[in-house]
Amino acid sequence: MGCGSGKLPPEAPEKGYAGVVRSLAAFGRARDGGGEDEPKKSAGKRGGSWFSTGGGSLPPASNSRPLIQDKVTKYRDKFDPRVTARYDIRALIGRGSFSRVVRVEHRATRQPFAIKMMEVELAVLRRVSHSHVIRLIEVFQFPRRVYVVLELATGGELLDRVVSRGHFTERDAARALRMVLAGLGHLHDLGIAHRDLKPENLLYYHPGADSRLLVTDFGLATFADGTWCLTTTCGTPEYMAPEVLLRKPYSCAVDMWALGVVAYVVLSGSMPFEDDSRTRLYRSIVRGKFGFRGDPWPSVSNLAKDFVQRLLPLDPGARLTAAQAIRHPWVVTVAAGSSMKNLHRSISQNLRQRGSRSSSRCPSGGGGASSGGVQPVPGPGPRAGTSIWSESRAASSRRVPGAPSN
Numbered sequence: 001m002g003c004g005s006g007k008l009p010p011e012a013p014e015k016g017y018a019g020v021v022r023s024l025a026a027f028g029r030a031r032d033g034g035g036e037d038e039p040k041k042s043a044g045k046r047g048g049s050w051f052s053t054g055g056g057s058l059p060p061a062s063n064s065r066p067l068i069q070d071k072v073t074k075y076r077d078k079f080d081p082r083v084t085a086r087y088d089i090r091a092l093i094g095r096g097s098f099s100r101v102v103r104v105e106h107r108a109t110r111q112p113f114a115i116k117m118m119e120v121e122l123a124v125l126r127r128v129s130h131s132h133v134i135r136l137i138e139v140f141q142f143p144r145r146v147y148v149v150l151e152l153a154t155g156g157e158l159l160d161r162v163v164s165r166g167h168f169t170e171r172d173a174a175r176a177l178r179m180v181l182a183g184l185g186h187l188h189d190l191g192i193a194h195r196d197l198k199p200e201n202l203l204y205y206h207p208g209a210d211s212r213l214l215v216t217d218f219g220l221a222t223f224a225d226g227t228w229c230l231t232t233t234c235g236t237p238e239y240m241a242p243e244v245l246l247r248k249p250y251s252c253a254v255d256m257w258a259l260g261v262v263a264y265v266v267l268s269g270s271m272p273f274e275d276d277s278r279t280r281l282y283r284s285i286v287r288g289k290f291g292f293r294g295d296p297w298p299s300v301s302n303l304a305k306d307f308v309q310r311l312l313p314l315d316p317g318a319r320l321t322a323a324q325a326i327r328h329p330w331v332v333t334v335a336a337g338s339s340m341k342n343l344h345r346s347i348s349q350n351l352r353q354r355g356s357r358s359s360s361r362c363p364s365g366g367g368g369a370s371s372g373g374v375q376p377v378p379g380p381g382p383r384a385g386t387s388i389w390s391e392s393r394a395a396s397s398r399r400v401p402g403a404p405s406n
């Protein structure tokens with residue numbers, strides 16, 4: 001379930017990103033040759049399976065079986081034989097702006113994994129090893145493509161679980177956020193800024209109630225070599241920190257801002273900063289004014305509100321770090337506590353309302369230049385729930401369309 005209007009892809013080649021965008025744009029246009037074969041997230045297939053993903057038989061028994069089987073074969077043909085020699089391609093899980101993710105099975109062990117086809121995020125993923133960060137299994141690197149075998153997360157996105165549970169309390173929210181904070185703390189300790197933290201990039205490892213929550217999608221992640229060394233404008237608008245929009249040098253603290261937005265969403269189903277116009281959205285973010293209005297906020301504890309507020313100060317230096325946030329009394333006491341009000345009804349209602357508003361705003365799923373204008377990048381254009389980026393360092397005098405100038 002998405003809660004953002006589109007991803008701002010990052011600027012030019014920090015770690016060769018522009019080339020990646022170019023080649024993936026070509027990949028999307030030329031190599032896919034018939035994108036209709038694959039589910040589009042904007043068509044509602046996100047996170048779902050295109051054909052049977054169940055541990056074995058492909059595809060499901062139905063009248064469309066031969067057609068689906070053709071598609072399976074066609075899709076498999078797009079994989080390098082060295083990959084298919086090791087892994088059996090079972091199903092397409094989903095598509096990102098610059099990637100495809102498929103469910104696979106290791107031929108020797110029959111163990112399921114996900115393979116992500118993309119060309120970035122490797123340097124970051126290679127360094128990371130944490131129970132709350134998606135694990136890199138192995139990589140196949142070829143001149144034109146990279147196939148990344150990842151831990152397979154089958155438990156769905158954070159907000160989907162919030163909605164599907166039927167019962168959701170502050171304790172559940174605190175437990176989920178504590179897991180995210182643990183993963184984020186590990187990344188920040190390694191000097192890695194994720195830069196696209198949002199509920200869609202938080203996946204449960206398995207469907208069970210005791211599942212680990214994993215930070216995923218390192219497509220915009222980068223090494224922050226110094227404290228305030230990053231300048232790229234990228235992310236997902238609703239989750240972008242004011243210093244990013246103002247084109248100030250920034251640090252890992254942008255992830256803490258995004259976590260503040262995630263916390264607000266998880267506790268209420270609504271967004272702290274939201275506007276149909278991207279220009280107005282950016283203005284409200286850089287003003288940093290938000291409230292706790294409407295349901296379920298009257299039922300939410302002051303401690304929870306304090307936690308959110310301490311993640312969303314305009315001054316990044318005043319924001320909690322991951323190490324501080326995980327020790328915040330709300331996280332410590334509420335996560336361990338037991339009886340809490342059920343916030344589920346209001347949260348689900350708000351999420352549903354927001355979902356229907358954004359689908360009526362962007363019928364094609366686009367980020368919408370008309371709504372304030374984030375420019376599409378080469379290749380697949382921005383869609384609802386995806387990240388976008390603009391070339392700020394390469395053209396420092398140019399503003400992110402719609403973003404306030406400093």
Ligand SMILES: Nc1ncnc2c1ncn2[C@@H]1O[C@H](COP(=O)(O)OP(=O)(O)OP(=O)(O)O)[C@@H](O)[C@H]1O
Nearest residue numbers: 047094095096097099101114150152153217386387
């Ligand atoms: N390791 C994984 N296990 C299971 N599903 C995954 C895994 N990695 C990604 N997915 C799913 O695959 C789909 C595509 O993910 P991907 O990270 O490529 O792009 P995205 O983050 O959805 O889009 P964008 O990159 O435009 O933000 C999503 O539905 C995501 O939840």
